[in-house]
Amino acid sequence: MSESRDYDVIIVGAGPAGMTAAMYAGRSMLKTVVLERGASGGELLNTEIIEDYPGFEHIEGWELAQKFESHAKKFGAEFQQETVITLEKMPDGAFQATTDSGTIYRSKVAIITSGGTPIKLGVPGEIEYAGKGVSYCAICDGAFFRGHTIAVIGGGDAAVEEADFLTRYAEKVYLIHRRDEFRASKILQKRLFENPKIEVIWNTLVDEVQADAQGLVHNLVLRDANTHETRNLAATGIFIFIGFRPNTGIIEGHADHDEMGYLRTDMNMETSIKGLFAAGDVRVQLTRQVTTAAGDGTTAAIAAEKYLAAMRSPSDEPVISGSGGYAV
Numbered sequence: 462m463s464e465s466r467d468y469d470v471i472i473v474g475a476g477p478a479g480m481t482a483a484m485y486a487g488r489s490m491l492k493t494v495v496l497e498r499g500a501s502g503g504e505l506l507n508t509e510i511i512e513d514y515p516g517f518e519h520i521e522g523w524e525l526a527q528k529f530e531s532h533a534k535k536f537g538a539e540f541q542q543e544t545v546i547t548l549e550k551m552p553d554g555a556f557q558a559t560t561d562s563g564t565i566y567r568s569k570v571a572i573i574t575s576g577g578t579p580i581k582l583g584v585p586g587e588i589e590y591a592g593k594g595v596s597y598c599a600i601c602d603g604a605f606f607r608g609h610t611i612a613v614i615g616g617g618d619a620a621v622e623e624a625d626f627l628t629r630y631a632e633k634v635y636l637i638h639r640r641d642e643f644r645a646s647k648i649l650q651k652r653l654f655e656n657p658k659i660e661v662i663w664n665t666l667v668d669e670v671q672a673d674a675q676g677l678v679h680n681l682v683l684r685d686a687n688t689h690e691t692r693n694l695a696a697t698g699i700f701i702f703i704g705f706r707p708n709t710g711i712i713e714g715h716a717d718h719d720e721m722g723y724l725r726t727d728m729n730m731e732t733s734i735k736g737l738f739a740a741g742d743v744r745v746q747l748t749r750q751v752t753t754a755a756g757d758g759t760t761a762a763i764a765a766e767k768y769l770a771a772m773r774s775p776s777d778e779p780v781i782s783g784s785g786g787y788a789v
């Protein structure tokens with residue numbers, strides 16, 4: 462028979478949003494569990510150096526992840542390495558997370574902070590040299606490529622916009638696209654074509670990312686999509702923007718989301734399902750940074766605490782909206 466454990470709050474995903482929510486839930490004296498399939502950190506673990514988290518001018522991604530985790534644990538949050546298969550609201554109003562270990566976690570509220578995953582090219586060297594020249598985030602990593610020659614892959618809004626952004630740092634940016642026209646909006650294309658630091662390489666695919674003896678990216682093997690001829694391109698960075706998928710499979714089809722699958726929330730981070738909050742990269746928002754994830758996690762945990770308080774005293778006026786409250 463499967464084991465069942467009860468909590469006040471289940472948090473799915475231990476990235477910056479989930480761990481911040483866990484810290485605040487713990488400070489509110491809520492019995493909190495964070496369920497994470499891998500190591501805590503989320504996208505922090507794919508980022509070598511963080512230099513845009515206030516108070517930390519320069520910190521390695523894994524180290525900041527550890528600090529987030531130990532901070533949440535200090536306030537009583539429990540972390541369990543579990544792969545959540547489904548997260549459901551049951552007929553009795555409780556949330557139930559079913560995991561592949563067979564353990565069932567039940568709670569009164571749930572916060573989904575499962576992030577998103579950049580779509581991968583799937584070529585040799587891509588995963589191996591992630592953080593060593595391969596990146597999926599221009600804002601996070603652009604500054605490490607001051608004066609470098611780099612490549613951006615893709616032809617959508619993200620690739621075209623980020624190629625332009627990266628010329629703030631890079632000396633030369635090659636934008637490599639598999640077709641002979643972009644799907645990006647015309648205004649972004651105009652900006653791109655006017656930028657003298659950018660050269661577009663059309664009808665071209667990346668076959669391999671190669672590194673030097675130190676394990677740092679120094680060459681890309683390119684293939685012409687029409688002739689299949691291959692050639693080398695010297696580049697010390699490759700930024701891949703071929704799409705991003707929010708990790709919402711565990712609540713597939715249940716909560717309101719946009720056309721890309723990102724969850725819609727209100728200002729309290731509550732989804733269309735009462736008592737289910739969402740924070741960080743998994744939700745619809747302008748930008749996806751460590752700071753915004755931490756902010757979302759804070760709001761979600763405080764709103765969840767107020768939601769629980771309202772459940773305990775149903776006659777009370779709802780206290781969630783616009784109260785600007787602080788945890789104790």
Ligand code: NAP
Nearest residue numbers: 582615616617618619620622639640643644702703704705
């Ligand atoms: P996207 O629009 O899906 O574009 C992905 C691009 O990657 C396409 O050009 C596609 O080529 C290419 N691609 C896909 N798989 C590939 C592969 N295996 N190898 C090489 N190239 C590949 O994704 P996105 O640019 O991330 O944008 C996602 C959404 O966010 C869009 O709705 C976009 O409008 C929005 N967005 C908006 C802004 C903005 O308005 N400022 C900025 C960023 C994103 P094909 O064209 O040949 O299919």
